[in-house]
Amino acid sequence: MTSPIRLDIAHGVAQVRLDRADKRNALSFRMISELLKVGKQLQRDRTVRAVVLSGEGESFCAGIDLKDLRDPANRVKAVWELSRPGPNLFQQVFLVWRELPVPVIALLHGHCYGAGMQLALGADLRIATPDSQLAIMEARWGLVPDMGASVTLRQLVGLDVAKELMMTARVVSGAQAHALGLVSHVHSDPVAKATEIIAEMTERSPDAVAAAKRLCNAMATDSPASTLGLEKRLQLRLLLGDNFKIAAKRAKDATLAWHNRTLK
Numbered sequence: 001m002t003s004p005i006r007l008d009i010a011h012g013v014a015q016v017r018l019d020r021a022d023k024r025n026a027l028s029f030r031m032i033s034e035l036l037k038v039g040k041q042l043q044r045d046r047t048v049r050a051v052v053l054s055g056e057g058e059s060f061c062a063g064i065d066l067k068d069l070r071d072p073a074n075r076v077k078a079v080w081e082l083s084r085p086g087p088n089l090f091q092q093v094f095l096v097w098r099e100l101p102v103p104v105i106a107l108l109h110g111h112c113y114g115a116g117m118q119l120a121l122g123a124d125l126r127i128a129t130p131d132s133q134l135a136i137m138e139a140r141w142g143l144v145p146d147m148g149a150s151v152t153l154r155q156l157v158g159l160d161v162a163k164e165l166m167m168t169a170r171v172v173s174g175a176q177a178h179a180l181g182l183v184s185h186v187h188s189d190p191v192a193k194a195t196e197i198i199a200e201m202t203e204r205s206p207d208a209v210a211a212a213k214r215l216c217n218a219m220a221t222d223s224p225a226s227t228l229g230l231e232k233r234l235q236l237r238l239l240l241g242d243n244f245k246i247a248a249k250r251a252k253d254a255t256l257a258w259h260n261r262t263l264k
Contacts, residue, residue, distance in 0.1 A: 005034040006056075007041075012049035013198060014042055021057025026065040027115045029074050032093050035119075039096030046260040049206055050198045051100060053123055054107040054191075061116025063137055082146070094148040097122040098217065101210035101263055103201055107190040108174065108183065113137040118145055121152035124213065125197065126183040127190040128174030134182060140169040155220040157181045203254075205243040206261035211235075214263070237263065 006017040016038055018025035027035075042048055055061050068074055081088040087095065097104040097119075106123035114137035120126050128134065136153075138145045145153075145166060153162050161180055164170070177183045187193040201209055211234040218227045238244050242259045250256050 003034055004028065004031045005038055007038050009045075009048065012047060012202060014045075014048050014051045016042075016051060016053050018053075018055040018061055021055075023065065024059040024062035024111055025055040025057065025116070026062045026068075027119075028065045028068040029077065031065075032089065036089065036093040036096060039093070039100065042102075043096070043100055043264075046262075048102055049202045049209075049261075050102055051097070051104040052107060052194055052198075053097070053104060053119065055109070055116075057110075059110030059116075060106070060108045060112045060132070061119060062111045063114030063116050066141070090146060091148045094118050094122040095151065098124075098148075098152065101213065101261060102206070103198070103209065103213065105194045105197065107194060108132045108134065109190065113171075114141075114145075115147055118147040118149050118152070121149060121156070121182075125185070125194075127185045127187055127193050128177060128183040129188060129190060130173065130175045130186050132174035132177075133171050134174065134177045135169055135171040136165045137169050137171075139167060151221070205238075205247050206258055207238055207241055207243045207263050208247070210261055210263040211238055234263075 004018070004020045006015070006019045008015045018031065020026065020028070020031065042051060069078065081090060103125065104123040105125045105127060106120040108120055108126055108128035109132050112120055112128070112132060112134045114135070117134055117136055136145055136149065157165075157180055172180065172182075174183060174186050178186045185193055215227065215230060215234060218230050222230070241262055243262075246256055246258055
């Protein structure tokens with residue numbers, strides 16, 4: 001059976017594509033499991049420098065597959081996952097991208113609703129077409145966003161904006177989402193914009209990029225004392241690493257290759 005998640009890695013960039021275009025890439029339970037598997041695989045690959053999340057067809061992701069969710073066996077699985085302690089499957093699959101030690105960029109077009117929006121929020125950057133449609137849609141179905149949005153959303157918008165978007169399930173365009181802070185860039189060609197950004201990032205030490213991501217994530221959730229301590233520890237590791245030495249040499253010879261990332 002063909003996987004609904006496509007993974008292609010070339011020149012250090014992993015392309016992760018939702019491949020269920022006939023359903024507007026609505027996330028089935030199988031897709032959720034496959035996404036988590038791919039995320040964990042990429043965590044182990046030290047050669048990957050960046051990840052791009054995208055959707056085939058007319059939409060990025062129209063949300064959870066409600067028909068799949070209503071299947072009795074899947075409902076039992078959902079109740080179990082929501083009841084057990086610690087981050088559950090539905091939270092892990094959307095937070096794994098935040099935890100990857102490389103930049104993750106989500107390319108948004110067409111519909112980006114509910115679970116699709118929460119997947120996008122797990123990325124480090126979101127690039128949307130101006131006319132894309134985004135919504136934290138769960139309230140429309142009598143639900144609350146429960147796939148990590150309580151962690152990812154608070155880093156992007158004010159509490160009042162988060163409340164309004166969650167309580168109304170309002171659909172906003174890519175341009176409106178950018179004004180609110182939900183997306184990083186609006187571009188008619190998200191692929192071209194992502195390629196440009198990744199080219200800049202891969203010019204830098206993979207360890208420095210990984211450390212910057214970890215530090216920024218901590219800045220959003222941890223105390224100042226904790227982030228100051230992390231800042232020192234990360235800097236010490238970078239100073240003692242081989243890529244720090246290469247960075248100085250690349251100032252004279254930009255053709256020198258970086259060593260594979262050492263930070264996890």
